[in-house]
Amino acid sequence: MSDTDDKDSKTEAPSEKKVRDALEKGNIPFSREAPLFASILGILIGLAFAVRSNTKTLTEKLSLFINRPQDFRLETGADAANLIQAVAIEVGQCLIPVIVILAACSLSASILQNVPSVVAERIRPQWNRVSPVGGWKRIFGRQGLVEFLKSLFKFGTMTLVSILLLRSEQYKVLNAMFSDPSLLPELMLTMAMRLVSAIAIATIVLVAADLLWARFKWHSDLKMTKQEVKEEYKQMEGDPMVKARMRSLAQDRSRKRMLAAVPKATFVIANPTHYAIALRYERSEASAPIVVAKGQDLIALKIREIAEKNGVPVIEDKPLARSMYNHVEVDRMIPPDFYKAVAQILFYILTRSK
Structure with missing residues (x-):
């Protein structure tokens, strides 16, 4: 590419970073x-x-x-x-x-x-x-x-x-x-x-x-080409594809960790195929049940499958499962609003086990 073509392609105003870098280099x-x-x-x-x-x-x-x-x-x-x-x-x-x-x-x-400022770049042999x-x-x-x-x-x-x-x-x-x-x-x-x-x-x-x-x-x-603007944005914000890949890997690790905790759950509330919330309740651990896993659609089915395989009770309650899914977070206790409903399920499970 000739110098003329290169200058013609520089149609974008210089970014703050490029101006700052130019000033730091003595330009x-x-x-x-x-x-x-x-x-x-x-x-x-x-x-x-x-x-x-x-x-x-x-x-x-x-x-x-x-x-x-x-x-x-x-x-x-x-x-x-x-x-x-x-x-x-x-x-x-x-x-x-x-x-x-x-x-x-x-x-x-x-x-x-x-x-005035001392810039080593200006005296470096080029x-x-x-x-x-x-x-x-x-x-x-x-x-x-x-x-x-x-x-x-x-x-x-x-x-x-x-x-x-x-x-x-x-x-x-x-x-x-x-x-x-x-x-x-x-x-x-x-x-x-x-x-x-x-x-x-x-x-x-x-x-x-x-x-x-x-x-x-x-x-x-100092003007930049559109490609230079994109590259600088990637450097500052991170490559969108790389970030998406890292986010996907993080979600996979979190999902595997969550599914691995399902066998330790006390019971699972399901709706029956769309939502599933696995809860664990031990008085020595916390004062209220803790959400160890939650998911919808395929993840909900996977939670139910693991729970049934490990003998964890699965309680189908469509309104409660849908409502809890939007208000609870994994590894945290359930909100006080659900204490009464969850307590009734716990009483039912303990009574049935006796």
Whole structure:
């Protein structure tokens, strides 16, 4: 069966068990564009708050390279290393807040989509992950086409936004060549913020569509065929044929045990072929007669046959046998409602035996 035919046959919604199993194995709906969008927002937040506040200080310190180059010793390699280290520290103090904000936004985007969990199944080596055939299908399949279209959209959006922004700011860029160099960082920061803001706005639609697509594809991949639904039901509830067979075996064992107890009965009440109830009464065992066997039709005839073969009295009382059959249970005492009628039968049997 081809993959297309297999997907076409999956017409049933995924069961709760299949969804639960998928989540336990780490198969969760996940949008790759959401963390990317969060990263863009993180860059924008970092530029607006962290970088802007540090830009002036960083500019003043770096301007010393132009205004007072004689203050920096570069006579040996150690001097150069110290200078590079000092510059790196100053730049790092400016960029570290941005990196922290960027990481926090990316992690938040992933955590908000799904609760993080450790799944050994995801890191277990699997051949289909390194299989050339599987890789070819992923690249040129439906998912590969969707990823290509998303990448094409992102590339086209960023290119278009960059071109439009540079066109609108081209005169400022040209004028900056003849202005105070200390103003360049502020100009570059402003242009970067405008560029990142425009890209974030342009990709909102892509992120929303990708979130919906991830959920839809995940749900679609978990769909089941009618045969899978039947097999899962059998696993959860048990195979109906097996259950029926087990129930039949249990009934056979109970019937044999019940018939084996008939010879120990005190008497049998019958109607004369449809119903039969075997009762045992011993004062030392219970305060009322106990039902050791009951049955109708063929079982009733079998009870009568065993009773007559073992000398157990059989009393024919149609109304009493029919009434008792529906109200008594095997291995339990008879209800108080039948005490009087059964006592009369016991008195009759004891009198006749004397």
